[in-house]
Amino acid sequence: MMSRPILGRVLRSGSPLYSYVYSDYPMPVGSYVYAEFSVLDRASGSKVGRRVIGVVSNSSYSPIIERPSIVDLRSESSQEYSVPSISIMSIYIVADITSDKPETPRYPLPPGTAIYPAPPEYLRILYELPEKGFIRIGSLSEYSGIEIRLRVNELSRHFLVTGATGSGKSNTVAIIADRLTRIGAPVMIFDVHGEYVGLQPEDGDSSRVRVYEASISPYKIPPKILASMIIRDPAATKQRRLLARALRILNREIGDTCSKGYGISLAVGEIYSKRSAAKRISEDLDEEPAQTPSSMYKKILVDIVRSISGSSKAYDSKVVESVIDKVDDFFETSPIDLEAPRVVDMIETGRIIVIDVSRLSDDQKAWVLKLYVDELLDHLKMTVASGRRSLPVVFIVEEAPLFLPADSSTPAKESLQRFAREGRKFGGVLGIVSQRPRSLDPNVASQLQNFIFLKLVQEEDRRAVMNIADSLDDSLAQILPSLPKGRAIVMGEWIGRFPVLVDIDQHTGKRRGVSPDLYGLWSSGSRASEEIVEEKFSIEGGWVL
Missing domain, CATH: 3.40.50.300 (P-loop containing nucleotide triphosphate hydrolases)
Structure with a gap:
């Protein structure tokens, strides 16, 4: 048996996986413990020793005999006053290490079994692994x-x-x-x-x-998905259908232009210039002229939406204007980057x-x-x-x-x-x-x-x-x-x-997401404010009432 100090003894075991242990003092939750005991091998009729590793999962601490007395509260009572107490702890049995090869526990710990601190050499049997892999x-x-x-x-x-x-x-x-x-x-x-x-x-x-x-690249997102991102109302199927059609037309045109050696942004600029020259894009007087690839993309898209509605009776003006409003909102509130x-x-x-x-x-x-x-x-x-x-x-x-x-x-x-x-x-x-x-x-x-x-x-x-x-x-x-x-x-x-x-392990390079030192930040800011006030006072020669 072990020469280490006994931390407690088994009171009862509910299964091979957990036991209740009593002690005169509670162990911290999460402490690793060790026990060794004997079981009867029915086949041979002899006793076989077992060794297990467990961990303290819960603990309580109560007086053995409850005897509250008003005398205990008087100032003249001894400062060394103590109550005979007992701690009952739950032990989760992690593994059986009898053969120096961890196994699932199969035997409940017998009542009275001594519980010891887990020796590091036994914990290494359970957890130490090679470095490779x-x-x-x-x-x-x-x-x-x-x-x-x-x-x-x-x-x-x-x-x-x-x-x-x-x-x-x-x-x-x-x-x-x-x-x-x-x-x-x-x-x-x-x-x-x-x-x-x-x-x-x-x-x-x-x-x-x-x-x-x-960021969001309208050109790289499938039209049907982008239309759903822009028009989120589940009932607005006609609006989404119109917008998805316009996106397909525009993205196909960008793809054709890119095939001639243009990058995406340059292709959009080329398409915009051609449509502007042909006066196919109407400039809204309330808007600034398109100057970025994303704003050009938006104006071309709106132009295509209008042209589809003009050639089809399937979309009335209310549907068209609603689509355009949602396109405007999306491009204004979203981080757009064609590249x-x-x-x-x-x-x-x-x-x-x-x-x-x-x-x-x-x-x-x-x-x-x-x-x-x-x-x-x-x-x-x-x-x-x-x-x-x-x-x-x-x-x-x-x-x-x-x-x-x-x-x-x-x-x-x-x-x-x-x-x-x-x-x-x-x-x-x-x-x-x-x-x-x-x-x-x-x-x-x-x-x-x-x-x-x-x-x-x-x-x-x-x-x-x-x-x-x-x-x-x-x-x-x-x-x-x-x-x-x-x-x-x-x-x-x-x-x-x-x-x-x-x-x-603590990651030394993780700077964000750490709980801020509120006291330190506020108090340093307060001290800085006081220094500014004092400096102003000394410069101006005193308070003016």
């Missing part, structure tokens, strides 16, 4: 000398990073992205709030990060590609995400179909419930569902980041098989992640509300058969 994500909770690594090849099973606000999600994403790109992976982050703009890799090589400010790159043009080996969509409305973000995901999946499929070697791509979606709500539809929802179902066959890795797992679409959640669970306080969220990760036992999920910032339960094929408590 893995990336480090952090260290074992409370054991900084034991590295925790993720199996890179298991990323094809997609992953979920979830936790409450401020629990460390974006830091975790930065660590995964940075360390995957170091081995050559292209990692794309659909950055909803601009948190990853300014991200600096850990090795200081800023060339490994590319930031694209998302905006396609998502497949952004892919680079060993690069973090940050797609900053923070300037877009939520609806525009959903449409752009749909376009990117569809285009990426089609690209991966065509690469494989052509017989060429496909470069696997990691695509991470921040604030996923915006695009994958459980109880409603969004433009990107169906595309993400398809990517989750089919992407892994063609080298597409989907990463989902959410602070509200209860709101995630179950069809996508069911495709996720790797998990990082940071602090979750709400009961609904804890129940949700237990449904998403079948192997997350209730006794282990009890830890989630108590996790400090940056500590997580990591589960899934990328970590192996057994869940692990990890202190995620």
Whole structure:
């Protein structure tokens, strides 16, 4: 038996996976523990020793005998006053390490079994993995000398990073992205709030990060989809049909001009000049003359809408003017760039590609995400179909419930569902980041098989992640509300058969998305204001009343 101090003894075991332990003092939630015990081998009639590793998932602390007395509250009572107490703790049994090869626990711990602190050498049996084929994500909770690594090849099973606000999600994403790109992976982050703009890799090589400010190229978006982006009213089918027809005509004309050696913007300028010379484009006196490629594109598009309506009785003037108004609104409120790159043009080996969509409305973000995901999946499929070697791509979606709500539809929802179902066959890795797992679409959640669970306080969220990760036992999920910032339960094929408590490494180049020092910022601003007032007072020679 072990010479280490006994932390407690087993009171009872509900199954091979969890036991209740009593002690004179509670252990911190998340502490790793060890036990060894004997079981009867029915076949041989002899006793066989077992060794297991567990983790404290919950604890309580109560007096053995409740005897409240008013005397205890008097000032003359001893400062060393104490009440005989007992702590009851829940222990989740992670693995059986009897043969120095981790196995799923099969025997419940007998009552009275001693519980010890887990020795590092036994924890290494459970968690230490080779470096090749893995990336480090952090260290074992409370054991900084034991590295925790993720199996890179298991990323094809997609992953979920979830936790409450401020629990460390974006830091975790930065660590995964940075360390995957170091081995050559292209990692794309659909950055909803601009948190990853300014991200600096850990090795200081800023060339490994590319930031694209998302913009919309009307020429590169399929006309039917762009018409739906501009005219969102589900009942406005006639308006969308008219606009989609006009977009097809214009984009075909741009394509024909580009075939003569023009770039997209130059082609638009050429078309605009020809139409203006032929007086086919009417200039609105209330508008400034078109000076940019996007404003020229808009004026040509409006001209084509009017010409279609003039040659067809299918569209009355009310429909036409409504379409034109919506086109005007869209071009005024949206970041338009005819030369905006396609998502497949952004892919680079060993690069973090940050797609900053923070300037877009939520609806525009959903449409752009749909376009990117569809285009990426089609690209991966065509690469494989052509017989060429496909470069696997990691695509991470921040604030996923915006695009994958459980109880409603969004433009990107169906595309993400398809990517989750089919992407892994063609080298597409989907990463989902959410602070509200209860709101995630179950069809996508069911495709996720790797998990990082940071602090979750709400009961609904804890129940949700237990449904998403079948192997997350209730006794282990009890830890989630108590996790400090940056500590997580990591589960899934990328970590192996057994869940692990990890202190995620701190990414030193992650600058945005960190909770601001409100006191410091406000107090420094206040001091600066006082200095200005004092300086003004000294210059003017005193207060004037």
